[in-house]
Amino acid sequence: MVNSVVIAGRRPTLVRTIHLRTLIGWVLALWLIHSGARAEPLEPSGKAVKADVSRDEAEARAQFRVGVAHFDKQEYREALEAFRSSLWLKRNRNTMGNIASCLKQLGQYDDALEQYEEMRREYPNLPAKIDAIVAADMAELLGLVGTLTVTGDAPAGALLFIDDRVRGKLPLEKPLRVSAGSRAVRVEKEGFAPLRTTVEVKAGKESVAELVAMSRKGRLVVSEKHNWVLRVELDGKDVGVTPWQGLVDAGQHKVRLHGFMGVEALAACEAPGVSVEEGARVASGFEVALVKLYEETRVVLGAEEQDASLRVESTPGGATVRIDARVVGTAPWEGRLPLGEHVIEVSANGFFSAKQSVVLERRKERELSVSLERQPDLVAEARAGRNRKIGVGLAYGVGVVGLGVFAVAGGLALDKVNDLDARCPNKQCPSTEAGSQRVAAALGTAATVGLLVGGLGAAMGTGVLLLTGPGSSQGRPGPSVSAGVGLGSFEMKGRF
Structure with missing residues (x-):
C-alpha cells in the first residue's frame, strides 16, 4: 500500500532533495491515514476492485492512482486535478493531504495551508505522528505567506482576483492570506472597467492593495x-x-x-x-x-x-418668475405645466414681490400680466427730507425776520405818530415837524413791508410742509401750523 503514496516536498525546486527523515515520516503518516480511514484502503494499480465497492468509490480510487502517477513525474498541476476529482467523488484524508502537497509544489502556499486547515477541521482526531507532521508543514507554510487587504476604490460585490485566481468578493470579511511575492491584483464588476494593481506581499506581514479607478x-x-x-x-x-x-x-x-x-x-x-x-x-x-x-x-x-401653457409678463420686464416656489426663468416667460393650481410669484430688485394663484386646464392657454409696485427709495427720501427742512427753515426764517421788522418798525412808527399827535393839535403840524412826519411815514412803510415779508415767509414754509411732508404720500397726518401776529409781538405754533 505504501508504494501508492505521494511524497510531498518542501519547495518545488527541492523536490529531489527532501530530507530522508521527512520522507519516511510522510510515508508512515499516509500509511496510517489509509489504515485509520473509514473508507476501504485504496487499491494499488492492477488489483481487482471488490464487488461491494460503489461506482463512485471505484472511480475515486482510479483518479487517485492517476494523481500519483502525475506526481511521480513532477506533473503537479495534472496531479492536483486528478486528486481533486478523486476527493469530489469520495472524501478521504489521504487525498486531502496529497492535494496540499501538490499546492505546495505549485507555490500556492496559501491554498496549501487552507487545505491543511480544512483537513484538520474535517478530521480533528488525527494520530499524533500524523498531526505532528501536518503541524510542522503548516508552520513552514505560515512562513511563506502574508495577508492582503484591499482599500481605495473597491466596489462592493466585485470579484477579487489574485494572480488570475478568484479569491472572493469585496468587501473582504478579513485580511486575505496570500503567498509571499509579487502579486497581481485585479477587481472586476460586471458593466465596469476592471481595476488593477501589483502588490509585493511579505511573509508574515499584512500588505495593502490600494485601488485607484482611472475612469470614475x-x-x-x-x-x-x-x-x-x-x-x-x-x-x-x-x-x-x-x-x-x-x-x-x-x-x-x-x-x-x-x-x-x-x-x-x-x-x-x-x-x-x-x-x-x-x-x-x-x-x-x-x-x-x-x-x-x-x-x-x-x-x-x-x-x-403637460397639455396646458402659461405665459407670464411683468412690468418692469426681466423680473424673476417662480412657479410653486421654484425659479423657472425671467419675464416674459412661457412654458407648459402640469394641470391644476400653481402659485406664481414675480419679483425684481427695488419692487415689492407679487404672488398670484392660477388654475391651468387641459388644452387651454393662460396669460398673466403683473405690474410690480416700486419700493421707497430710502436714500432719495432722506435727501428730500433734508432739502425740505432747509426750505422750511429758510422760509420761516425770512418770515421771522419780516415779522420782526414789522414789530420793531411798527412800534417805532406808532410811538412817532403818538408824539406828533401830541405836538400837532387838530392834526395840523408846523413846518418844523416835517422831518418827524417823514420819519413816521418811513417807519410805517418799513413795518408794512416787514409784515408782508413775514406773512409770505410763514405761508411759504407752511406750504412746503404741507405739500412735501412724508404724511402727504403715505396716508399719515401731515403737519399743521398756526401763527399769531400782533403789534410788537409774533407767535407761531405747529405740529410736525
Missing part, C-alpha cells in the same frame, strides 16, 4: 413608472429614451423625462412600444440622482400630462 464612473438606470417610452434629459442633454441606462461620472445628476403620448393611449393608460412625436405633451419633474463610483443607481420617474 457609475451606472445610472432611468425608467418611467407607467413604462411609457419618453425622452431622457440628463443634465440638460437628451441621452435617449426610457428605459435607459449608461455610465456617467460619479456625483449628482439632474434627470427629467419628456415627450408625447397619443391621446387614446393616454386615456387608456397604455404603454406604447416606441416614442411618438405628437399627441398630448407629458413630462416629469426634475430629480437629482446621486451616482456612486462603480455602483448602479436606479431612478423611476412619473410623467404627467
Whole structure:
C-alpha cells in the first residue's frame, strides 16, 4: 500500500532533495491515514476492485492512482486535478493531504495551508505522528505567506482576483492570506472597467492593495413608472429614451423625462412600444440622482400630462418668475405645466414681490400680466427730507425776520405818530415837524413791508410742509401750523 503514496516536498525546486527523515515520516503518516480511514484502503494499480465497492468509490480510487502517477513525474498541476476529482467523488484524508502537497509544489502556499486547515477541521482526531507532521508543514507554510487587504476604490460585490485566481468578493470579511511575492491584483464588476494593481506581499506581514479607478464612473438606470417610452434629459442633454441606462461620472445628476403620448393611449393608460412625436405633451419633474463610483443607481420617474401653457409678463420686464416656489426663468416667460393650481410669484430688485394663484386646464392657454409696485427709495427720501427742512427753515426764517421788522418798525412808527399827535393839535403840524412826519411815514412803510415779508415767509414754509411732508404720500397726518401776529409781538405754533 505504501508504494501508492505521494511524497510531498518542501519547495518545488527541492523536490529531489527532501530530507530522508521527512520522507519516511510522510510515508508512515499516509500509511496510517489509509489504515485509520473509514473508507476501504485504496487499491494499488492492477488489483481487482471488490464487488461491494460503489461506482463512485471505484472511480475515486482510479483518479487517485492517476494523481500519483502525475506526481511521480513532477506533473503537479495534472496531479492536483486528478486528486481533486478523486476527493469530489469520495472524501478521504489521504487525498486531502496529497492535494496540499501538490499546492505546495505549485507555490500556492496559501491554498496549501487552507487545505491543511480544512483537513484538520474535517478530521480533528488525527494520530499524533500524523498531526505532528501536518503541524510542522503548516508552520513552514505560515512562513511563506502574508495577508492582503484591499482599500481605495473597491466596489462592493466585485470579484477579487489574485494572480488570475478568484479569491472572493469585496468587501473582504478579513485580511486575505496570500503567498509571499509579487502579486497581481485585479477587481472586476460586471458593466465596469476592471481595476488593477501589483502588490509585493511579505511573509508574515499584512500588505495593502490600494485601488485607484482611472475612469470614475457609475451606472445610472432611468425608467418611467407607467413604462411609457419618453425622452431622457440628463443634465440638460437628451441621452435617449426610457428605459435607459449608461455610465456617467460619479456625483449628482439632474434627470427629467419628456415627450408625447397619443391621446387614446393616454386615456387608456397604455404603454406604447416606441416614442411618438405628437399627441398630448407629458413630462416629469426634475430629480437629482446621486451616482456612486462603480455602483448602479436606479431612478423611476412619473410623467404627467403637460397639455396646458402659461405665459407670464411683468412690468418692469426681466423680473424673476417662480412657479410653486421654484425659479423657472425671467419675464416674459412661457412654458407648459402640469394641470391644476400653481402659485406664481414675480419679483425684481427695488419692487415689492407679487404672488398670484392660477388654475391651468387641459388644452387651454393662460396669460398673466403683473405690474410690480416700486419700493421707497430710502436714500432719495432722506435727501428730500433734508432739502425740505432747509426750505422750511429758510422760509420761516425770512418770515421771522419780516415779522420782526414789522414789530420793531411798527412800534417805532406808532410811538412817532403818538408824539406828533401830541405836538400837532387838530392834526395840523408846523413846518418844523416835517422831518418827524417823514420819519413816521418811513417807519410805517418799513413795518408794512416787514409784515408782508413775514406773512409770505410763514405761508411759504407752511406750504412746503404741507405739500412735501412724508404724511402727504403715505396716508399719515401731515403737519399743521398756526401763527399769531400782533403789534410788537409774533407767535407761531405747529405740529410736525
